[in-house]
Amino acid sequence: MKYIQSSVEQVRLLERFSNKSTSGTLHLTATHLIFVESNNAATTAAQEIWILHHHIASVEKLSLTTSGCPLVIQCRNFRVVHFVVQRERDCHDIYSSLLRLLRPVSYDELYAFSYNPKQNEQQREEGWQLIDLGAEFERMGVPCDRWQLTDVNRDYKICETYPRDLYVPITASKPIIVGSSKFRSKGRFPVLTYFYQEKKAAVCRCSQPLSGFSARCLEDESMLQAISKANHNSRFVYVMDTRPKLNAMANRAAGKGYENEDNYSNIRFQFVGIENIHVMRTSLQKLLEVVGSRFLSVNDYLLGLESCGWLRHVKAVVDAAIFLTKAVTVEGASVLVHCSDGWDRTAQVCSLGALLMDPYYRTIKGFMVLIEKDWISFGHKFADRCDQLDGDPKEVSPVFTQFLECVWQLTEQFPQVCIWCFHEWLLLQIHEHVHSCQYGNFLANNQRQREELQLGDRTHSLWAFLLREQQNYLNPAYCPTYADTHPVLEPSTLPCHFKFWRNMYHQFDRSMHPRQSVLKNVLTLKESNCKLEDTIKDLEAVSTCISLGSGLMGCVEGNYPISILFRVSTGSVGNAKHAEEVSTGSVGNAKHAEEVSTGSVGNAKHAEEVSTGSVGNAKHAEEVSTGSVGNAKHAEEVSTGSVGNGKHAEEVSTGSVGPIHTARELSSFLREIKGKNKVLLECYIPASERFVRSAQHLMKN
Secondary structure, three states, rough: OOOOOOEEEEEEEOOOOOOOOOEEEEOOOOEEEEEEEEEOOOOOOOOOOEEEEEEEEEEEEOOOOOEEEEEEEEOOOEEEEEEOOHHHHOOOOHHHHHHOOOOOHHHHHOHHHHHOOOOOHHHHHHHHHOOOOOOHHHHOOOOOOOOEEEOOOOOOOOOOOOOOOOEEEEEOOOOHHHHHHHEEHOOOOOOEEEEEOOOOEEEEEEEEOOOOOOOOHHHHHHHHHHHHOOOOOOOOEEEEOOOOOOHHHHHHOOOOOOOOOOOOOEEEEEOOOOOOOOOHHHHHHHHHHOOOOOOOOOHHHHHHHHOHHHHHHHHHHHHHHHOOOHHHHHHOOEEEEOOOOOOOOHHHHHHHHHHHOOOOHHHHHHHHHHHHHHHHHHOOOOHHHOOOOOOHHHHHOOOOHHHHHHHHHHHHOOOHHHHOOOOOHHHHHHHHHHHHOOOOOOOOHHHHHHHHHHHHHOOOOOHHHHHOHHHOEEOOOOOOOOOOHOOOOOOOOHHHHOOOOOOHHHHOOOOOOOOOHHHHHHHHHHHHHHHHHHHHHHHHHHHHHOOOOHHHHOOOOOOOOOOHHHHOOOOOOOOOOOOHHHOOOOOOOOOHHHHHOOOOOOOOOOOHHHHOOOOOOOHHHHHOOOOOOOOOOOOHHHHHHOOOOOOOHHHHHHHOOOOOOOHHHHHHHHHEEEEEHHHHOOOOOOOHHHHHHHHHHHHHH
């Protein structure tokens, strides 16, 4: 690996919540900062810490101390690393290099454009085609007689932050759409985002109207009237303004604001009070200060969590989603959701509400579709909010992180874990890659910018990676049937139900005492159960063998256990799925005893073909020796005339001879049936070469 500067040795890594330190070497590459532990013990692997430059949020060089020059790095995935570099000059070089690398000025500098997972072009294209939003709307039941697909935004001329394909009421004409877009902030007019087919209720989204104190727009009023008429189960439309009412009223002074109910006769207005991006950014910063402090008492720690207000803001988002869900599923009313520009709080409420209403979005693939639809395609500003480029720091805000936490709070609240197909590891992985810029899905601010960057041709899709690794994110207790019979979730928003997400904010702090993971215990228990089930199946197969009189395989010269002969001697040949398939060849896919016992020699399909060499076209030994006896398909049917239900040689020849336990008993038994039928004898040759040789010797004698 080439480094863009010389490695810096004798660097100490300090653990965040203890006085422990680790010495090692610090490397700076074009994409990563790498710390490699100096390993004196040859028996243990050296610890390595890899930090993507795009994960780094800030770098701080502290004052020189007697032990060296401290360097503190804070990451967007909430990792905090504290290095002590011996020489101040080395520390300054690292500091200056990181400052240049963590502030790219163009998208081409991002990791996604150089990342190469060794996929060919076809695999890359298939990865981008995994999510089909057209198919998703078809799953919801649109287009239909009330909603249509419109191409008015095909060239992004109406709204450049919306996707090309949009769904509007069937009665909304192009003049209505164009007029409404001119009356909405950033041209984001009302469009469909979710259709609740059971009650024909719609969830629509838009931005705030440019109403000021008295302005009105007939086209916009007609658009809301069309949304109302598209739902015959309700005479009105809820308009959810996700902002606090005071904020919305203040926007009126700037010529914006909210809908005037006097002009929109068919609406019911509802404020839900989610704070803006600046409040959320400050709240998270305070939270990180509290959880990063080493010297707080328990009381001060809890007071700090309360005063930062982060969980209170999470609760506000969940409250809004619950209101949306009840309005649609209980009242059967359509709902129009907006905030200021319709790409932050609106995305949170619409996506979380859909998650509560539709069990499909609680699957791994469905959750990806939900993010693709409500966040990526509808223009959440990932580049600005996640600080992908060197831009305005006031535009940075943890809006998407907050949404992921809301989802985690829901997964924690419900005791019926079987309704969630995934667990928190999926949420953590998505959060990791939203900030890594390793994949193209979350780059830029909207679909138009992504098309201009040609992300589908130049980068790889995160969804393809997650689906390949989905076994790591599956909830072992998930039950699709239960989830489908309990489609709508009704969470409680009592304060006691909201928890601190330790695995998000402390996932990299090794020195903290880890909490017992219920999920890991469940996964371990499931693995143990699978092993026990396999053991039980083996024991049942052995029991079946013995009860059917196939105990001749049970012991070989010295009474060895049957499992030794069954597994070691025969190796569970071919498709034989049960012990009796191996021993007699009469069950399941084991079609001929000799195929199991001798390993399907050539194309010989019957015992005589193996032992005597495929006599002409005769397909059965009895056809050669006795003259094709009817439709008898088994040796015992030929030799004895299909005796009852006797399916095994010993049942036919001797009348259910009991278990044969030793080689001596086997020899006696074989001599007893000698001369009756060679095929019958073949049925009892076990898959041990020793038994084959012994049986052939007895046949000659």
